[in-house]
Amino acid sequence: MRTNYIKVNGGDIEYSVHDAVANIELKLLDTGAVAKIPGYANPLISHKFGADPHAMVYDGRVYIYLTNDQYEYDANGNVVPNTYGKINTVTVISSDDMINWTDHGAIPVAGPNGAAKWATQSWAVSVEHRNIEGKDKFFLYFSNNASGIGVLTSDSPIGPWTDPLGKPLVARNTPEADGVTWLFDPAAFVDDDGQAYLYYGGGVPGSPPTQEQAESPKTARVIKLSDDMIHTEGEAKVIDAPFLFEASGIHKRNGKYYYSYSTNFSGVREADDPKTGEIAYMISEDPMGPFKYVGTALKNPYLFFGVGGNNHQDFFEFKGQTYITYHAQTLAKELGTAQGYRSPHINKVEYDENGHIKDVKADMKGVSQVTSLDPYKRNEAETIAWNAGISTEKSEAPGSLVESINLNVTDINNGEWIAVSQADFGKNRAVSFETNIASTSGGTIEIRLDSPIGKVIGTLDVKPTGGDQEWQLMKTKVKNVSGRHNIFFMFKGEGENNLFNMDYWKFTTSEQSISSK
Structure with missing residues (x-):
């Protein structure tokens, strides 16, 4: 596949022809997203x-x-x-x-x-x-x-x-x-x-x-x-x-x-x-x-x-x-x-030669992503590019920036999902996925690349933890993945009640897995 480069903040970010095609396909899909559809940047959030x-x-x-x-x-x-x-x-x-x-x-x-x-x-x-x-x-x-x-x-x-x-x-x-x-x-x-x-x-x-x-x-x-x-x-x-x-x-x-x-x-x-x-x-x-x-x-x-x-x-x-x-x-x-x-x-915003502001063109497409997301660090589940059906709430689990302030994703039902844009797996290749979960019902998280119908790289079986704020770290293996991808977390389960709550997640490379043993 032919690889190209674009300049972002003075540096090169790699992208492929596939990236552009994937964005077009995303916009054509009926994903269930409202207002901020996959591939667009506005509005900034759509769950509130x-x-x-x-x-x-x-x-x-x-x-x-x-x-x-x-x-x-x-x-x-x-x-x-x-x-x-x-x-x-x-x-x-x-x-x-x-x-x-x-x-x-x-x-x-x-x-x-x-x-x-x-x-x-x-x-x-x-x-x-x-x-x-x-x-x-x-x-x-x-x-x-x-x-x-x-x-x-x-x-x-x-x-x-x-x-x-x-x-x-x-x-x-x-x-x-x-x-x-x-x-x-x-x-x-x-x-x-x-x-x-x-x-x-x-x-x-x-x-x-x-x-x-x-x-x-x-x-x-x-x-x-x-x-x-x-x-x-x-x-x-x-x-x-x-x-x-x-x-x-x-x-x-x-x-x-x-x-x-x-x-x-x-x-x-x-x-x-x-x-x-x-x-x-x-x-x-x-x-x-x-x-x-x-x-x-x-x-x-x-x-x-x-x-x-x-x-x-x-x-x-x-x-x-x-x-x-x-x-x-x-x-x-x-x-x-x-x-x-x-x-x-x-x-x-752009300016003319006199320092005057050119007419801003407001649209749903919005701005371009200026840096990739790191999938190997703790990422809050409430860090969202696009979503369908979920909401957020105050969490009893400790926060990463301020211990007393934390949210989790909730109101998770069958067929709903959250996604992040352009996570860079690099050349290390992810081998596992872990997430902090609280649940009374249980369900599954299907991890797909690029779109809601993209390649499945792993499925996490979510077991009940004993309560909506009883947190447990759950892990699953994933197929080797490298390069830059959108990540879609697709939720599945039975019943009309909240399946589980999601606090944070991260992927692990083979090197990280070895060093943690």
Whole structure:
């Protein structure tokens, strides 16, 4: 078979003609996957929703923090439009390759079970990290609906989180809130010199607003953060963004500061004005402004996906490439519940010779995988490229990043599956497979390469362990496998109840097997 090479982040990744053919075949298969079909990268996850994505790059991974959209129901059990009033947790996912995303679960932010018990909601967060006294610290800024902004701190990107203030960082009764209609949507930013800033605000004054108020709401703000990242310093500056609505965002490129936002749905638009529900941006030589309006970077999701609504974005750089993460109701559309339930997406960003952002082309194809997955290390079962039918839940088994924080894959029934993209077995050849399992019913895991109907390299007979959180490491031999492959874990069993829970998995080479004896 003819082998080719593509450049990824300055290095060569081997691929074959078979890879391209396999991707085409995957997209044609009726796999049972919803929205994120095998071979595509958007939406990032399809076993749950998530909105208002914010990206933080840390230690070779991208962490995406999401407003935790979850179905609301009426008295008859029917899905009703999302009111956002019940959201008090934040979902975290992460990836080192942009295709396989690890679900780290929900951060309890607001309410009686949250870190910030004074708050009632947690919308649209921003997370930054900073080295303080020789130790990396993480800071999560969240919206308590539209009435204030809080901050939580942690020693890791996924928690656990604590509330250092016991009150809002920016409250309605503070000078920083003067003239701000909606006191929410924080965007934190640490500049190259170490100075940190907080961007926030939104809404359109007036009921109904005048044309002038629609064109120039003047409800966005920027203020300096103190060295400890949990207090503000000095006065807030107004950002006069044309047709501003919400979703403050900030990123830096070539010494210039790009302030981005979502446009409002009020007023009359002229030819050069941003249209409704788009992501627009401004540029400045100074993080405090003034900012000069440039144009739009991303049109409304309706143009690309046939389902509209608001949007919320974050620009970030990862391994030399700029991306934009945003949300759209693509999963909800496929499920027939496009009533404000949103899903995260990522697409590439390119600039012209003037440093202006070229129009982003949002799509379901998404971005390319930037590095292969290592099948010989512990891989969380909730690290998923594509899936059909499963969900995740909090696990009692110890986690790998933080011992007290771990998830497992659950709601596993006959015919359902999970898959990872482009695992590199190398030339060592895998000889065995092991996974941490908890089960009351039992079943089988059929391991296939490349697709749900691909070559079977092994089958694990899952025996009951005595409970859904009674964990046991199970192993099976696999046929020799080398090279790069998608891995599909196909689940089989009898009955309508959950067959088993899956915590993590890994393959072993013959050399590893010998050394462990």
